[in-house]
Amino acid sequence: MNTLLSALAAIVLLCVTPPGIGTARAAEVTVAVAANFSVPMRRIAAAFEADTGHKATLAFGSTGRFYAQIRNGAPFDLLLAADDETPARLEREGAGVAGSRFTYATGQLVLWSRQPGVVDERGEVLRSGRFERLALADPKLAPYGRAAVQTLASLGLLDALRPTFVQGESIAQAHQFVASGNATLGFVALSQVMADGRVGEGSAWRVPAGLHEPIRQDALLLVRGRDNPAATGLLQYLRGDKARTIILGHGYTF
Amino acid sequence: MATPFELGAEALQAIRLTLLLATLTTLALLVLATPLAWWLAHTRSRWRAPVGALVTLPLVLPPTVLGFYLLVAMGPDGPLGQLTQALGWGVLSFTFGGLLLGSIVFSLPFAVQPIQNAFESIGSRPLEVAATLRAHPLDAFFTVALPQARGGLVTAAILAFAHTVGEFGVVLMIGGNIPGQTRVVSTLIYGHVEAMEYAQAHLLAGGMLAFSFVVLLALAWVRRSAGRVLP
Numbered sequence: 371m372n373t374l375l376s377a378l379a380a381i382v383l384l385c386v387t388p389p390g391i392g393t394a395r396a397a398e399v400t401v402a403v404a405a406n407f408s409v410p411m412r413r414i415a416a417a418f419e420a421d422t423g424h425k426a427t428l429a430f431g432s433t434g435r436f437y438a439q440i441r442n443g444a445p446f447d448l449l450l451a452a453d454d455e456t457p458a459r460l461e462r463e464g465a466g467v468a469g470s471r472f473t474y475a476t477g478q479l480v481l482w483s484r485q486p487g488v489v490d491e492r493g494e495v496l497r498s499g500r501f502e503r504l505a506l507a508d509p510k511l512a513p514y515g516r517a518a519v520q521t522l523a524s525l526g527l528l529d530a531l532r533p534t535f536v537q538g539e540s541i542a543q544a545h546q547f548v549a550s551g552n553a554t555l556g557f558v559a560l561s562q563v564m565a566d567g568r569v570g571e572g573s574a575w576r577v578p579a580g581l582h583e584p585i586r587q588d589a590l591l592l593v594r595g596r597d598n599p600a601a602t603g604l605l606q607y608l609r610g611d612k613a614r615t616i617i618l619g620h621g622y623t624f
Numbered sequence: 625m626a627t628p629f630e631l632g633a634e635a636l637q638a639i640r641l642t643l644l645l646a647t648l649t650t651l652a653l654l655v656l657a658t659p660l661a662w663w664l665a666h667t668r669s670r671w672r673a674p675v676g677a678l679v680t681l682p683l684v685l686p687p688t689v690l691g692f693y694l695l696v697a698m699g700p701d702g703p704l705g706q707l708t709q710a711l712g713w714g715v716l717s718f719t720f721g722g723l724l725l726g727s728i729v730f731s732l733p734f735a736v737q738p739i740q741n742a743f744e745s746i747g748s749r750p751l752e753v754a755a756t757l758r759a760h761p762l763d764a765f766f767t768v769a770l771p772q773a774r775g776g777l778v779t780a781a782i783l784a785f786a787h788t789v790g791e792f793g794v795v796l797m798i799g800g801n802i803p804g805q806t807r808v809v810s811t812l813i814y815g816h817v818e819a820m821e822y823a824q825a826h827l828l829a830g831g832m833l834a835f836s837f838v839v840l841l842a843l844a845w846v847r848r849s850a851g852r853v854l855p
Binding site (some may be wrong): 432434435437438503505508510511535536537538539543546547550551552553 | 802
């Protein structure tokens with residue numbers, strides 16, 4: 371028991387020890403990042419750190435949870451949301467810096483199956499009835515889920531296909547349902563199935579933008595990061611060419 | 625939209641489903657865990673330690689890990705999925721049956737351990753006495769061992785029930801949030817919080833808090849009265 375206690379004490383001490391003094395001059399930014407943007411953001415953060423010497427700490431999660439955490443004092447300097455409503459709401463409620471909000475990426479919805487030949491290039495498979503389960507993100511929680519529902523409504527298929535829905539709490543989970551084969555096909559983000567600039571595995575249909583409202587993902591500088599040069603720097607960096615090339619390469623547009 | 629002080633149809637459906645899931649899980653676990661606990665309490669087999677560890681595994685594994693493996697195992701390519709498809713049941717993920725299976729696995733240690741402890745504290749003496757009185761071993765088990773272990777059985781039932789009601793990570797992974805099938809109270813609360821519907825979330829979460837407190841209180845009473853009866 372004593373050894374256990376001392377081991378625990380050692381862990382606690384390690385956790386509270388301040389970071390190295392050498393990094394004290396470069397600023398540090400803590401960013402809340404929408405889960406669907408995690409892969410490009412890791413690369414952008416690495417480039418940002420290399421170019422500026424600042425340090426970016428990334429936390430990935432759902433935008434709704436970030437909202438609750440930020441409203442309750444979470445130590446984030448910057449929010450990269452999965453939608454445009456949450457940042458607007460935080461700005462309105464005084465948790466964000468007025469005027470700092472902008473769209474850093476627009477998401478692309480795809481209908482995807484991990485099996486080749488299941489999803490055709492025009493999404494006709496949706497009318498075929500040749501599948502038992504259609505995965506999507508919960509439309510109440512995730513913008514990609516809402517876009518999926520809007521797409522089905524535009525196609526006049528919403529009521530017919532509703533019994534086949536299996537909903538993930540996030541777009542990441544919807545992807546997992548399809549990737550594990552538990553659902554034959556599903557609506558996911560293009561960024562999730564893209565490798566080397568094209569759809570890596572299986573078959574996919576890029577849902578035309580006209581079938582749903584655009585999935586605008588907005589960034590917001592939070593009050594805590596107002597005077598943090600790393601936070602304002604990263605916000606600026608996201609608009610730069612280097613970041614934009616990475617963002618485009620992962621299936622987003624602007 | 626429900627007002628802050630009124631449960632909507634969605635919430636009532638989720639509560640009904642949660643109670644059904646917890647009841648069936650508890651019944652299934654009492655049937656499964658009792659012989660397993662008996663074996664663990666009395667065997668001298670070298671399999672005792674590995675089986676005991678396996679039973680305890682859900683206690684320490686993060687529910688998302690368990691849920692993820694269940695999802696993969698139940699999927700069309702997984703071993704469980706292959707089996708259920710061969711039996712003509714289809715794939716279990718995103719069904720109430722799949723959720724029930726997941727809950728049984730998830731709550732197994734909560735049912736086995738109290739029963740095992742009860743059997744161990746009874747020891748083999750009463751059963752040896754019963755055997756000298758020419759009681760058949762199975763007879764002795766039902767008339768001597770089970771009644772004496774009732775404190776452990778009640779504790780197991782309460783814990784399994786409460787733990788299933790509070791189950792979240794596994795449901796999230798294998799459920800698919802289908803109303804009336806796999807949308808239980810805990811995932812509904814999560815949905816409300818994520819959707820910033822805090823009034824509904826508060827109502828359900830507060831109910832869950834009160835329920836859990838009452839369960840633990842009941843457990844303390846059971847333990848005290850069982851302590852008086854047992855030697």
